[in-house]
Amino acid sequence: MKIRFEQLPGQLQKGLAPVYIIAGDEPLQIEEACDTIRGAAKDNGFTDRVVHHVEPGFSWQEILAEANSLSLFATRQLIEIRVAFDKIGDGKKVLEEYAKNLPPDTILLIITSRISKKHEKTKWFAAMEKHGCFVQVWPVEPHQMPGWVAHRLKKAGLRAEQEAITLLADLLEGNLLAAAQEIERLKLLAGSEIITVDTVQNVVSDSARYDVFGLADAVLSGDIRHSLRIYNGLVSEGTEPTIILWALTRELRLANHMASGLRHGMTIDAVIEQVAGPHRQVPFMLKKRKGHYLNFIHRHGERAIREMINHGARIDRMLKGAAPHGNPSDELQGLAMHMAGLPTPVSLASNI
CATH class of the missing domain: 1.20.272.10 (Zinc Finger, Delta Prime; domain 3)
Structure with missing residues (x-):
């Protein structure tokens, strides 16, 4: 099942899926999606967490071994795999096998780079998505940034003038991580006051991503x-x-x-x-x-x-x-x- 980033909390409230795939190139939203899944898993008794960073020489068989050894310890576990999509290699067959025999009391979280429509049709990916949730994280486009900032401010319990929102979006230029950090600073410093242009100019540093x-x-x-x-x-x-x-x-x-x-x-x-x-x-x-x-x-x-x-x-x-x-x-x-x-x-x- 393919869902949007903002739909993830609602899906988790309905029940945990055995597989989650989080893909994209936007670091903040990727990590927030993963944290949301980890929190829901922990609340449901998945207290063990195993993390794998796939590098050259990685043995994909470890994934199957860990999933199948769960019964020895009688606990629930979350297995995370961080891998670039084009570096999965031998893991394709392992993931297909995993999907055929989903282990009980185990959640598999795959964190990878952006996935194209063409790759969504590959055998291993289709097998994974059939049993779980696929969240494709897209970068926030420049014209979307004011809306993103406004939503983030509201979520933080802050009120702001439209001009202040526009200025904040302009200063941060798509750097969501910097935006989240600056909004936290505004939360501490502005308190219950309405955030104005002057507030932004006085508090927010120019954190634009100059790349x-x-x-x-x-x-x-x-x-x-x-x-x-x-x-x-x-x-x-x-x-x-x-x-x-x-x-x-x-x-x-x-x-x-x-x-x-x-x-x-x-x-x-x-x-x-x-x-x-x-x-x-x-x-x-x-x-x-x-x-x-x-x-x-x-x-x-x-x-x-x-x-x-x-x-x-x-x-x-x-x-x-x-x-x-x-x-x-x-x-x-x-x-x-x-x-x-x-x-x-x-x-x-x-x-x-």
Whole structure:
């Protein structure tokens, strides 16, 4: 049975399933889903908890051995398996066997990465889901963040002005873990008072998740202000220039490949299917961002994209000490801002 993250508490109140699969890439919601299951299991007498982190050399037979040895101790147990979906390997057969002979007084909790529609149809997964609950955890999109913050504040017993909610969502930029922490701080400091914009400004630190992937999304979407903010955040946090450059040039190569396919009359979905493999990308994830790629390609055009790729190659040589002139930091910022939509400064353009 497939359920949404917010449906999990209600399902647990109806009774515990023998199998739970929690999948996704959002750490806070993944852990909260697992904690909810652990709490319900403990309340129902599942006092033993065994945790396995699947790494190279892991023996999946241990799972069957533990499940079948329960009768020796006459207790209830929760077995947790943390494994990336593409690293299950030999575990597929073990999990199929487990599903055929579900051990009594045992709950199996599988915590894994995002699962595609295609993989939901695999034999082992279908066998697991048939006997349990599958919770796919999705990241909170930027436009959903104010609603998420408002719900979280209400859950914490706090009242807030809409402007304060909007500001809080903007400051935290999708970092749910930071958002949860800041809301707990507001709970302690604001008390019963209505949270205002001033409260947020005075209490909440700028906990935005300044990561290179966020920068890539910002420059693709053409948000210059946001791109500069993230770029400066990355620099202030000491992020290596080579990592920033890698993220930007990866998007440029993808956009260049897509632009070529579009020029030859392919649809954007067909182009994505074609480019995903060579660039080691998941088509589903690229399709979620196809609007950004289309806007970026239409905004710049193939020629400008290729020029930016050449600019990135020059910055790479500068970082490696192979280019004698220029400041790599200035050039890297210039490339990011050019991608976001600012005209290339003459001093940079002349050196491309």
